[in-house]
Amino acid sequence: xxxxxxxxxxxxxxxxxxxxxxxxxxxxxxxxxxxxxxxxxxxxxxxxxxxxxxxxxxxxxxxxxxxxxxxxxxxxxxxxxxxxxxxxxxxxxxxxxxxxxxxxxxxxxxxxxxxxxxxxxxxxxxxxxxxxxxxxxxxxxxxxxxxxxxxxxxxxxxxxxxxxxxxxxxxxxxxxxxxxxxxxxxxxxxxxxxxxxxxxxxxxxxxxxxxxxxxxxxxxxxxxxxxxxxxxxxxxxxxxxxxxxxxxxxxxxxxxxxxxxxxxxxxxxxxxxxxxxxxxxxxxxxxxxxxxxxxxxxxxxxxxxxxxxxxxxxxxxxxxxxxxxxxxxxxxxxxxxxxxxxxxxxxxxxxxxxxxxxxxxxxxxxxxxxxxxxxxxxxxxxxxxxxxxxxxxxxxxx
Numbered sequence: 052x053x054x055x056x057x058x059x060x061x062x063x064x065x066x067x068x069x070x071x072x073x074x075x076x077x078x079x080x081x082x083x084x085x086x087x088x089x090x091x092x093x094x095x096x097x098x099x100x101x102x103x104x105x106x107x108x109x110x111x112x113x114x115x116x117x118x119x120x121x122x123x124x125x126x127x128x129x130x131x132x133x134x135x136x137x138x139x140x141x142x143x144x145x146x147x148x149x150x151x152x153x154x155x156x157x158x159x160x161x162x163x164x165x166x167x168x169x170x171x172x173x174x175x176x177x178x179x180x181x182x183x184x185x186x187x188x189x190x191x192x193x194x195x196x197x198x199x200x201x202x203x204x205x206x207x208x209x210x211x212x213x214x215x216x217x218x219x220x221x222x223x224x225x226x227x228x229x230x231x232x233x234x235x236x237x238x239x240x241x242x243x244x245x246x247x248x249x250x251x252x253x254x255x256x257x258x259x260x261x262x263x264x265x266x267x268x269x270x271x272x273x274x275x276x277x278x279x280x281x282x283x284x285x286x287x288x289x290x291x292x293x294x295x296x297x298x299x300x301x302x303x304x305x306x307x308x309x310x311x312x313x314x315x316x317x318x319x320x321x322x323x324x325x326x327x328x329x330x331x332x333x334x335x336x337x338x339x340x341x342x343x344x345x346x347x348x349x350x351x352x353x354x355x356x357x358x359x360x361x362x363x364x365x366x367x368x369x370x371x372x373x374x375x376x377x378x379x380x381x382x383x384x385x386x387x388x389x390x391x392x393x394x395x396x397x398x399x400x401x402x403x404x405x406x407x408x409x410x411x412x413x414x415x416x417x418x419x420x421x422x423x424x425x426x427x428x429x430x431x432x433x434x435x436x437x438x439x440x441x442x443x444x445x446x447x448x449x
Contacts, residue, residue: 066351087118097438105428129314144218144298191220194376206357235295
């Protein structure tokens with residue numbers, strides 16, 4: 052299996068101690084993520100020893116950290132999620148919608164993550180659900196999956212929400228087929244205006260209730276309310292960006308796309324070009340310059356700072372389901388939709404699962420695998436060694 056020359060863990064091993072001295076003390080979640088990344092697939096996490104029945108060669112397999120911010124652990128999580136979603140596909144077109152906010156609001160989001168991210172989900176979901184119920188548009192209940200991303204290609208904060216929406220919805224006991232307008236179910240400008248109104252309304256209420264706090268550079272907005280009113284008026288006056296892509300090609304394409312987007316983290320190991328004692332270089336795509344691929348070099352501390360901007364609040368759910376795909380009714384709703392779509396095509400589930408990119412058997416399994424030394428026998432689990440975790444993660448990190 053392909054292994055990148057450099058990993059994010061290499062950056063943290065080289066620069067996290069320096070970062071702690073410069074910016075510490077850090078939030079508890081940052082220490083947890085850093086220690087997980089640096090320990091992943093090392094002896095600290097424990098592991099298993101596999102032995103060949105033929106040549107008696109041993110192979111050590113270290114355990115993964117399973118942290119959701121670790122790029123090395125996302126492949127198996129993604130594969131499992133995709134496998135669980137396959138049976139929920141409908142034989143209808145699927146659309147991709149991206150909701151964004153003005154950059155002027157990014158500092159508020161960054162310093163009030165849990166509250167602001169929740170507002171993001173609430174405003175975007177209500178926008179789609181409300182437009183779908185409008186009899187002049189779809190006149191039905193839609194269902195969709197929303198995925199939160201918080202980063203841009205250069206690792207700076209850029210919160211946005213990806214939504215996967217089927218081309219239709221349920222109206223009582225029948226399926227209503229959507230008609231495409233400008234490559235989507237609803238006009239983009241209408242979605243953007245409604246989303247802006249909802250987000251800003253919830254944003255103002257959160258400020259009044261004290262759920263939005265003014266930390267750091269935001270204190271000026273608390274000290275002089277006129278600055279805050281100018282910001283709010285500016286956000287109302289500008290056009291917000293809601294991006295919609297045309298339908299996917301097939302159910303298999305939906306699954307492939309969902310798997311790539313749902314379990315992404317801020318940067319993949321494959322994008323890292325070089326790591327030294329002081330700097331890290333990685334690739335990024337400049338969307339403002341015709342999507343050109345470029346390289347950027349940052350100090351280790353700056354790279355780690357940008358990466359940790361995207362650590363999610365503890366237990367925060369970044370993949371959510373709405374409408375007839377809601378967790379409580381999804382199973383029954385999917386079957387009901389299939390029954391209504393009488394011309395339903397068979398989903399090639401086995402073809403998707405056999406795709407190497409989504410093969411869940413990407414890691415060593417206890418059931419045995421071919422010996423890489425002799426190649427003529429299978430290796431089986433011989434012994435295991437327990438996790439050797441330091442007494443205090445914070446001390447070892449610092």
